[in-house]
Amino acid sequence: MSQTTSTKKAPVTINTEWLSDCSGCHVAIVDMHEKLLNVLEAIEILHCPVLTDIKDYPKANIGLVSGAIRTEHDRHAAEEMRKSCDVIIAWGSCAVYGGIAGAGIVHSKEEIFDAVYGNNKTTISHNSPTTGISPFEKLVTPIDEVINVDLYLPGCPPHPAFIFDALLSLLEGRAPKATKESVCSRCNRTMVHTDVDKIKKNFEGVAEKENCFLSQGYICLGSVTLDRCMSPCPTNGMMCTGCAGATMQVLTEPNRDIRTEIADRMSKITKISRDDIISEIEYSAKSHYSYTMASKMIGKKPTFLIKKWIANTEAEYE
Amino acid sequence: MIHISIHEQACRGCQLCADICPTKVFTYDTSLMKAIISHEEDCIGCLSCSYLCPSGALHHTDHHVVKNFYHDLEFLSRMEKFL
Structure with a gap:
């Protein structure tokens, strides 16, 4: 009964963005398998780097941001997401805590470039790239250091069941079932x-x-x-x-x-x-x-x- | 009265709650390998068990909430936003 009424409503629009992370969070959406069909009935995905060819940031109800702020592009994308979405969810451990990308805080930018390009035994080039990549920020930070975050969904990636429940609870306007257990x-x-x-x-x-x-x-x-x-x-x-x-x-x-x-x-x-x-x-x-x-x-x-x-x-x- | 509940599936049978409880509220069922609340009425609501429980399986209701002066306020404001 409730399903028929919800399908008549205008779909909830969603933007997703992918900053410095491994893509696992986006893959976790696909891992919802057939449950994804239930969600897709009620939502419309607008900006999504792996699905849609939309480069700008259209107005949306929910914004899912995965990844940490590592480069200037990440900062720009996070700010644009904040401007375009009503609710921002920090999605995955990189967005919430910095995640694996955040481990970059223990080394300086010079040390990282030296290890990756300068003195890496497996690369031929010994020069750091100067064009075509976004400049590094001084530090790696979780996204809430840069923009205001409404909700946090940690996990690496969060199990699809939690993503499903988080999205569904937002659609239905109820509290999510997320537990505080370990x-x-x-x-x-x-x-x-x-x-x-x-x-x-x-x-x-x-x-x-x-x-x-x-x-x-x-x-x-x-x-x-x-x-x-x-x-x-x-x-x-x-x-x-x-x-x-x-x-x-x-x-x-x-x-x-x-x-x-x-x-x-x-x-x-x-x-x-x-x-x-x-x-x-x-x-x-x-x-x-x-x-x-x-x-x-x-x-x-x-x-x-x-x-x-x-x-x-x-x-x-x- | 304070009410304690154990999430039975979450209990890993470590007996840490039974060991730490100052008023011996818990006993340990050796066949099930689970903690059991035997003397709930003795609970003083110190929450030692709840903090030590590895799986977060213990929940108290109706206890006197002591405002912890050393809580991280910056994070507490984010806590309710966790999905």
Whole structure:
């Protein structure tokens, strides 16, 4: 009944834009499979870099912006999206926290260009391109540093079920079903108490299928990561890397952090000391904070010293 | 009275809630490998269990909300915008 009335309404117009990211968020729309047909009945996609050949930014009701602000073009596109859309959704971890693109904050522009073009073993050209690409910004930032964002949908990419529900809730004018639970909530492992007294690297041995990674001494970010993925990694034998960003309690409270929260839980179910876990995570900080380090929500924490941790790790290599 | 609920599927059976609770509200079912709320009436609403729970499976209602002075206000304003 409600469906027949909704089809009579004018379609909700949507613009999407793709800044510095991998395209995974746009691909996730296609992953809605046949559910996409339900959504398409009620929406009209206007500007979408992978679907429509519209270069300007027509007026739209909803704007989905994926990717971080890395170049001047990204900034321009984000500003144009803000001007043309009534509601802006920061879509995916890059837009919300900076994501993988945000890991660029730990190196200067010169270091990045040197690694990619100057002294890269796999490229022949040793000159950085000067034309045809948009100039880099000084820092990588999530989009809410540049434009006002109305809603956030983290995830790398957000599972199509969450995108579907987010779009549907906006169309129906209700609150989305999004939960505040962590990746552990959908994992099928059991957190048993063990006598493990040593942290294992991801590649050491094969983890047991039934028990939690933390119980076995592997560092898994599931308990500090928002569930926007349906927990595919831990369910299939891979530790969570925290791609949907930190849980609400980590984000809202300056004294709680990814490493301290994991250390609290892991030290209580194993024989590994809390300090050892914290220093191990700091040692591999580039991996464990790779999705959220560019966000002020993490970067502004008084105990967050990623540049120092990385310098310590690099000093050890040299 | 404070009401606690456990999202049963989300419970990973770590017993951390039972270990940390100062008033022994939880017991642990060894056959199901899940936490059980046995003495809800004893809950003082400290939320220690809720903060420690790895999966965010514990929810309290009707507890006295203490305004946390160290909350990150800048982020709190964004929190309700999370989908």
